[in-house]
Amino acid sequence: MKLDITKACADSLRTFTQNNYGIQLKSSHAHELVAAYFGYASRAALLADKKCPLSNLQDAEIIIMNTPTLFVEQRLKTLENLPSGLPSVDILAEGVYSPILIDDQLSGKIWAGIHEVAIAYAENRAFDNMRMMGMDQKELDWLTEVDIKPMETHVLIAVTFDYPAKAKKPMRYASVKITLPCIAGNIGYDKPEVMPTFYNGHMRDPDFRLRHGIDELWQ
Known part of the structure; x- marks a missing residue:
């Protein structure tokens, strides 16, 4: 079964914030943040991407997860009604990228x-x-x-x-x-x-x- 990477990463982020910080992150907020980590201005932009859709990730030869820190920080400022107390962008990245890191088909393709x-x-x-x-x-x-x-x-x-x-x-x-x-x-x-x-x-x-x-x- 092909991994739905955006849903997996959003669910992982929500679990990460709940388990580690007691913060309940809405599904909509999680999906918007995941989109930002993957270089998109919004979830809508992610879904509209036909040239390089994330659904192609399992076909990738190389995976590079360099967090676009400033980009994600800016997105955090524009999202309304986010819960307070969220950790830094670099820490949240652990929750976002976890499904990729633990996936046997993807982990071996990751570069620094x-x-x-x-x-x-x-x-x-x-x-x-x-x-x-x-x-x-x-x-x-x-x-x-x-x-x-x-x-x-x-x-x-x-x-x-x-x-x-x-x-x-x-x-x-x-x-x-x-x-x-x-x-x-x-x-x-x-x-x-x-x-x-x-x-x-x-x-x-x-x-x-x-x-x-x-x-x-x-x-």
Whole structure:
């Protein structure tokens, strides 16, 4: 039976506030808060989403539960007749996300954040040749930069690797572009599209070197 994630999370939130704080949260309030945690302005907006509906969550390859703290805090201010004494947004998140964390089909797909996803996928592709030759990329002192750009239907990520970090003229080894398609609210993503580009010699990004003060250190 497919999990009704919004109902499960709303019920979980109500149980959490009741058991831990003695607060009876209305079902309507719980559903509105759950919608906010998943990046929606309201429950109506959540239900109207046809591009990335939360019902797709079990089909996700990657799940990232980064609480949109400021967004949820703002939603709390606009909801009328909320009970007093509610804990912080970060604490309420425990009640909201619990059904996902305990679901066997979902828990194994959870990542700490997009940055961690980017590094893992980029390193896997960028250093594949090194591993095939028996080399360990960890032996080199890398300068790594991650650029993340959230879009409407996906997240664009660029990960660059320069080496060695303490050299006078670090060289660009690789740049990996990752497209992370959104399929379920602001937490569920499909399999990433990963495209590495490898460099030879002194093909470097001068802005990258300047931002890290490399030239200044070796003048």
